[in-house]
Amino acid sequence: MNERYVSIKVDRQERPDIDEIYQQVSQMMGQGGGWPLTVFLTPQGEPFFGGTYFPRTIAMAAPRSRAC
Structure with missing residues (x-):
């Protein structure tokens, strides 16, 4: 996705x-x-967000990293 x-x-x-x-x-x-299932994990491997389908309006409101 990025560096x-x-x-x-x-x-x-x-x-x-x-x-x-x-x-x-x-x-x-x-x-x-x-499916498809998307799960975001911390560097330690702990899941913090996930789901199966994210419409554009919901995906835009998903948790974001300060690096984005």
Whole structure:
């Protein structure tokens, strides 16, 4: 995305264990589950935002880094 972010794409069929973890995280955040799933993590690996679909108006209001 830029020099301060690392994008990682995980194939849910190859790594169902990872998919299960982040589907649960998304549901606990109140976003529901499904695909495609996007989860933002801190450098320590802690999820802080996620969901399955972000319309442009909601995506614009999503948490932003000061680096953006």
